[in-house]
Amino acid sequence: xxxxxxxxxxxxxxxxxxxxxxxxxxxxxxxxxxxxxxxxxxxxxxxxxxxxxxxxxxxxxxxxxxxxxxxxxxxxxxxxxxxxxxxxxxxxxxxxxxxxxxxxxxxx
Amino acid sequence: xxxxxxxxxxxxxxxxxxxxxxxxxxxxxxxxxxxxxxxxxxxxxxxxxxxxxxxxxxxxxxxxxxxxxxxxxxxxxxxxxxxxxxxxxxxxxxxxxxxxxxxxxxxxxxxxxxxxxxxxxxxxxxxxxxxxxxxxxxxxxxxxxxxxxx
Numbered sequence: 001x002x003x004x005x006x007x008x009x010x011x012x013x014x015x016x017x018x019x020x021x022x023x024x025x026x027x028x029x030x031x032x033x034x035x036x037x038x039x040x041x042x043x044x045x046x047x048x049x050x051x052x053x054x055x056x057x058x059x060x061x062x063x064x065x066x067x068x069x070x071x072x073x074x075x076x077x078x079x080x081x082x083x084x085x086x087x088x089x090x091x092x093x094x095x096x097x098x099x100x101x102x103x104x105x106x107x108x
Numbered sequence: 109x110x111x112x113x114x115x116x117x118x119x120x121x122x123x124x125x126x127x128x129x130x131x132x133x134x135x136x137x138x139x140x141x142x143x144x145x146x147x148x149x150x151x152x153x154x155x156x157x158x159x160x161x162x163x164x165x166x167x168x169x170x171x172x173x174x175x176x177x178x179x180x181x182x183x184x185x186x187x188x189x190x191x192x193x194x195x196x197x198x199x200x201x202x203x204x205x206x207x208x209x210x211x212x213x214x215x216x217x218x219x220x221x222x223x224x225x226x227x228x229x230x231x232x233x234x235x236x237x238x239x240x241x242x243x244x245x246x247x248x249x250x251x252x253x254x255x256x257x258x
Contacts, residue, residue, distance in 0.1 A: 019216035032225075034202055060214040068198055068206040070174040070223040070256075077209075080185075080216030 004028045004048075006101040008089055013106045014081035022053065025074045026091045026099060032067035048073055050092040055105075056085035081107045116203060143233050143247050146199055155235045155243035161194070163234040163246040172226045172256030181218040181236050181244070185211070191218035193237045200230035225256035 009023040026048060033045025045067065052062040061077050079087065089101040148154040160182040169175050181191045190213050196206040211218045218236075226232070229251040236244040 032203075055214060058214065060212050062210045063220075064208040064210075066205045066207060067203050068201050068225045070225055074221075074223055076221035078215055078217040078219055080214055082214070 002027065004091070004093070004099050006089065006091060006099050008087075008101045008103055010087060010103045010105070012104065013108060016081060016083075016107050018081045019078050020081055020105075021076065021078055022087070023074070023076050024051065024053075024089055024101070025072060027072050028091075028093070030065075030067070030069055030071045030073060034067065046094045048091045048093055050090075051075060052090045052092075053077070053079065054088045054090075055079055056083065057088075081105060083107050143199065143231055144245065146197065146204070147233060147235050147243070147245060150197065150205070151195065151235055151237070151243060153243055155245035158236075158244035158246065161234055161236045161244040161246040163196075163232065163248045165232060165248050165250050167249060168251045168253070170253045172228075172252035172254050174223045174256070175226050175250060175252060176221070177224050177232070178221040179209075179219065179234050179246075183218050183238070185213050185216055185218060187213050188239070190215075190239045191236055192239055194218065194220075195235045195237075196224070197233040197235070198224070198226055198230060199233065201225070201227045206232075226250060226252045228252065228255050 005027045007025045011020050014020050028048050031043055031046045035043050037043050048065055050064060053060055060079050065073060084107045087103045087105055091099045144154050162180045164178040179194055183191045191211045193208055193210050195208045197204050198206050206224050209220050231247045231249050233247045
């Protein structure tokens, strides 16, 4: 499996109080643990199980993902712009790996 | 990090069967609704169908491996009145829980879009947990032509 690659699209500037749209995707097969390989053996579950978005360190949105989220999980969500700073995104994979991305937001 | 026990189609069907039994014992509770019964088993209380929660999915979609899903809850998203969590459940998938979306007042708006797998045509359920403790329910019928083995 190629290394999962996070991608985020978020505005770089916003007015104070504006509700901004964020699009976040990670390339990932979301192996459900229900499929069998060519030899008939169940392939172990390996999914992104949690996604989080922190705004200047504060958790503002998160998702628990289960097996039925499609491969290359895509999330479109919203955050209220309050002050300039960073948006940090984290995808937690079964087995403990964490993939991250970060965006800077300037609030005017 | 999943919340609660792993719910399989088997336990879901058992819950639906038990709900049918409850109906026999307590006919005053009204007609059994399999979606409400399943939600009660998963979340501890029976949700109330509400127009404030909208679950938007195509009625017919060719590919069960990647079905678009959007949901939106009418809420001011203030500290006093906001949406805490919206759970999505696919009762006829081998594993019925799909995802749970955790909002905060800083979300600004309780709305998301994503893509999910559906193993067969079914009623997809969304249950919103509000900050006042109420549970709202919405459901929508989705016919998939190629079944996406979840």
